[in-house]
Amino acid sequence: MYKVVVPGDFISEAVSRAGEGTYVEEGKVHAARYGIVDERGEIKVVPLSGKYVPAEGDVVIGRIAEISFPFWIVDIASPYEARLHMSEFADTRDEKIEFGSLSRYLDLDDLIVAKVTNVDVMMRVDLALKEDFNLSHGGRLIEIPHTKVPRVIGRNGSMIKMLKEKCNCFIFIAKNGRIWVRGREDDMNLATEAIFKIASESHTSGLTDRVAVFLDSFRLKRAKGRR
Amino acid sequence: MGLEIVDDIRKDYVHDLIGSGKRVDGRGFREYREISVERDVIKRAEGSARVKIGNTDVLVGIKLEPGEPFPDAPDEGVIITNAEFVPLASPEFESGPPDENSVQLARVVDRGIRGSEAIDLEKLCIEEGEKVWIVFIDIHILDNDGNLVDAAALGAIASLMNIRIPNERYDLTGENTLPMRDTPVAVTTVEIEGNILVDPNFNEENAATSRLTVISNADGTISAMQKSGSGGLKEEEIVEMVEIGIEKAGEIREKFL
């Protein structure tokens, strides 16, 4: 069971274990966030809310927001925009990308899966495309606060596994709180509803069980409806 | 960017010096820069004073005009204090509507005068409920080398102490003078490296995270206070700053008012 803390709360004297969401002052670890204390390993405060800040290695879902040769400017649901260099395409194809032709490869509002390759001190964020990067067809984008992402995944991936099975959907969760769902229309609707339920009840315990009950009852109702 | 780096270096320099017990301009921590008060410098104004504290140069002019009283005080004159940070005074100042710093300066000076009840507002009544004198205190910054508020407050009370009420200009009769009932004086201190410094100059103001202005009266009571800046202060520091404020105000009052 975990403890909710507010900024400034004293957490521990184990200064060497102070991790994310904490700060150390006069030999004590204090909460730097409103959130939940996690003392497995490092002492962390997992925030209950807040904006996504990209870090190297994160896999994110981005939306092409602007084309500014030789970059695509990508909205990654963060206060910081990211950029994707045209060499991402030039490398894989044996052709030269001309000025003004970037939109032929990726156009405004296209959705991509990308990995954050670098974040510099000026908060310039660089991306590299993942394989199967293009999300523009046959699915649905859901956006939840990035702080809820661990809950949608669940302990050891238990929640996401269940969602995929019971909703019969392909579900991809990115670090920045964007989730891609692909499947039959009514399956996607069910997955969407379940994900929002998880996000809004993310701070409660026994959530996996409750979501299971929710999904099963829905299936049952629908089965009856069809009969 | 270039400017910012220079600022950072200056900040460190100021901190280092103060850490070793010195100030940039060689003053003691409790020492004001040289103060001068020149009165009646503007002929058109009903009262005026030019105050210099070191390089800081502030001109205060007072105009009186008949106007309507506030409905909740029909027999009282009105004080309106305004400060203009004209671009001539500093590279940081821009033309345009008053920014939060100039608004704050004017309001703190205003509160000091009001709180001290230096002006007998009832003496500014011309016709109850109809017509009273509006006292416009306009603070014009000419050169900003820090601690504008002490200079402005001193300029305001010095100007007020010999205002002439312009009865003739408006075909009115009555007293042409308005004796002040008190002499509020502002003293600003900053905290840097655990030391309290009076009368911060521009560099010291920038190096300090918070400063406190204390405006006190002839009898040692306090009529206004304002902490500003993005830092915090401890109770003991504040108490000390208030003590220094009252003491220094006494010295300034004796010498210049």
Add this chain to the structure above:
Amino acid sequence: MKEGKEKIELIKEGKRLDGRGFDELRPIKIEVGVLKRADGSCYFELGDNKVIAAVYGPREMHPRHAQDAKMAVVKFRYNMAPFSVDDRKRPGPDRRSVEISKVSREALDPVIMREYYPKTAIDVYVEILQSDAGTRTAGINAASVALADAGIPMKDLVSSIAVGKIGGEVVLDLNAMEDNHGEADMPVAMVSRTNTITLLQMDGRLEKEEFERGLKLAMRACHQIYELQRTALIDRYSESVDVGEGEA
């Protein structure tokens, strides 16, 4: 502070007109997360003051030249609703609200870990819906909770209250009647954990000893308010809590 023309007796038989003792706060009510669209929000009542604070951000700072390459820029807007006072307040910023916005922002600045979000803006909006003296302190209390609710990294919460002098006595938390007819008003904001004062203003007339006593009174009350702010935040997630884990 306006001086009351007709002298009103603000203290009778050792009690204030609303029955409070000298060191007694008005009732306080705090609700967290009251606005859906804001990143963080808080509704705060202090007696008859009703204020609401919203936090947006960190978000992209506009205009770009106002960005700070090293840290987030905090913007604070204190605004009174036209119907919040007896005589309708003309909408929009006036000099009073410009000053209050400045000192309120500076009261919160020391706790916000702005270095976490270079180049961004954190917008804090405080709306005074109903006013009964002490609105800036209520606004700071609300804003502090709303900032936490928005997930902004902070070193502490900030708590705020005013003290003043009425009928010759130093008292806590003046209401409008007391403020209008009192002798002095002194709003204070403080970080309770470290007893650090982050806002101090005063107007009226106080002896040095009265000031010192008032400051202590305000500091004690800030501790009380801090407990209420903290409880409001904790209670929002009072159910047992769990966190997941795993990688995307």
